[in-house]
Amino acid sequence: MKKLTDEVTFRHGATISTRTAQSPMLTNSGLDEKVTQDTIDYYNVRSQSAGMVIVEYTSVSKNGGPSRSWAPNREQLAIYNDDFIPGLKKIADGLKKDGNKAILQLVHSGREAQYRITLGGRAEVPSKIDFPWIDYPLHELTEDEVWDIVKDFGAATKRAIASGFDGIEIHGANHYLHQEFFSAFSNIRTDFWGGSLEKRMNFAIEVAREVFKVVKENAPKDFIVGYRISPEEIHGDNVGYTWHESQQLVKKLTELFAFDYVHLSTNDYTATPADSDKNYAELLGESVQKPTLLMIAGGIHTVEKMEDALKYVDIVSLGRPTLIDPQIAYKLKTGQADKILLEFNEESVKGSHLTPGLIELLSNTDYFAMPGIEYLKTLTDIKLDDVVTHDGTK
Numbered sequence: 523m524k525k526l527t528d529e530v531t532f533r534h535g536a537t538i539s540t541r542t543a544q545s546p547m548l549t550n551s552g553l554d555e556k557v558t559q560d561t562i563d564y565y566n567v568r569s570q571s572a573g574m575v576i577v578e579y580t581s582v583s584k585n586g587g588p589s590r591s592w593a594p595n596r597e598q599l600a601i602y603n604d605d606f607i608p609g610l611k612k613i614a615d616g617l618k619k620d621g622n623k624a625i626l627q628l629v630h631s632g633r634e635a636q637y638r639i640t641l642g643g644r645a646e647v648p649s650k651i652d653f654p655w656i657d658y659p660l661h662e663l664t665e666d667e668v669w670d671i672v673k674d675f676g677a678a679t680k681r682a683i684a685s686g687f688d689g690i691e692i693h694g695a696n697h698y699l700h701q702e703f704f705s706a707f708s709n710i711r712t713d714f715w716g717g718s719l720e721k722r723m724n725f726a727i728e729v730a731r732e733v734f735k736v737v738k739e740n741a742p743k744d745f746i747v748g749y750r751i752s753p754e755e756i757h758g759d760n761v762g763y764t765w766h767e768s769q770q771l772v773k774k775l776t777e778l779f780a781f782d783y784v785h786l787s788t789n790d791y792t793a794t795p796a797d798s799d800k801n802y803a804e805l806l807g808e809s810v811q812k813p814t815l816l817m818i819a820g821g822i823h824t825v826e827k828m829e830d831a832l833k834y835v836d837i838v839s840l841g842r843p844t845l846i847d848p849q850i851a852y853k854l855k856t857g858q859a860d861k862i863l864l865e866f867n868e869e870s871v872k873g874s875h876l877t878p879g880l881i882e883l884l885s886n887t888d889y890f891a892m893p894g895i896e897y898l899k900t901l902t903d904i905k906l907d908d909v910v911t912h913d914g915t916k
């Protein structure tokens with residue numbers, strides 16, 4: 523039987539200390555898309571949060587971000603040239619100091635890169651469609667421009683290796699460019715990049731091909747490569763894809779390439795689709811080709827749920843819990859599971875080094891509902907300097 527405290531060895535040889543990962547989460551702490559001291563402090567205290575920490579999504583192309591919600595000094599990070607390497611290296615060094623693994627999530631935000639427009643760039647899409655909720659111009663990518671983005675994923679991977687990360691995760695979930703290409707709702711192209719289910723998979727396949735080529739040429743043998751996917755894209759009558767199609771994508775990706783893991787992005791790890799009694803982890807797990815491992819994020823917020831989720835996956839991915847307690851893996855490993863902090867309060871907030879941008883985001887939207895969020899709301903007006911410091915002492 524799988525235990526949370528088991529070590530896990532990926533197919534390329536990297537071993538993580540527990541069956542836990544920290545889910546990628548934006549810290550809203552970049553300045554000019556570069557890492558700031560707030561970013562470094564936040565990751566520095568997370569070196570024991572999980573067997574591997576997946577660092578927030580980072581843009582591989584200049585027009586691949588930032589997305590709309592970020593104010594100028596609370597930005598999404600990027601890795602589209604070598605100037606970004608020194609800052610990112612500080613994140614990787616901080617995360618690795620206790621022997622856990624640091625993974626960088628790579629993204630092109632596609633139509634979500636609205637903030638780039640205000641910086642003089644553009645939001646790029648597979649198909650220029652009149653999406654009712656979008657009120658800014660979209661640029662439909664030419665065939666060659668798509669190939670450029672494929673290359674950008676390779677170049678970003680090379681920079682992630684140079685920055686000292688132990689692996690990268692391709693962000694294929696949450697409505698960004700990868701998902702937009704896979705979605706029949708967002709991709710109505712008729713060239714190599716769209717037109718049939720097979721062709722809608724081509725962007726994911728070609729990015730993976732490029733990434734694995736770069737990894738083979740530049741990375742240590744045990745470098746970790748993962749792929750994140752949202753199991754379905756269904757919004758009322760708008761069906762981008764169903765789990766049946768996701769099954770085919772993960773099957774194809776893990777047949778063609780030696781992915782170390784596939785990472786399911788959900789809001790509830792027990793959720794089932796409309797037409798099956800099995801949950802998404804069970805369904806996609808049937809298609810992921812071994813020895814690629816499976817992990818899932820979504821509502822795994824107690825130790826009991828972590829143990830329960832291991833019935834379906836190899837590794838549990840913890841998002842919001844690691845915002846509250848950055849020492850989850852350490853506490854599991856040292857027999858202190860009962861000491862894991864499960865809600866925001868004075869004690870947990872002091873140790874968690876949330877960035878000002880995260881405190882603001884979490885306190886201002888009900889979407890991220892978390893235990894003790896009322897306490898966080900009391901911080902917004904703002905004793906922030908008392909809570910998130912730059913010297914790591916408070």
Ligand SMILES: Cc1cc2nc3c(=O)[nH]c(=O)nc-3n(C[C@H](O)[C@H](O)[C@H](O)COP(=O)(O)O)c2cc1C
Binds near residue numbers: 548819842
């Ligand atoms: C503040 C915040 C930022 C997030 N940023 C990212 C991100 O950069 N990339 C990503 O794939 N998912 C992102 N997510 C989704 C999480 O990775 C995770 O899937 C989600 O929070 C569900 O897991 P949880 O219930 O354990 O929090 C974010 C979630 C939160 C709460």
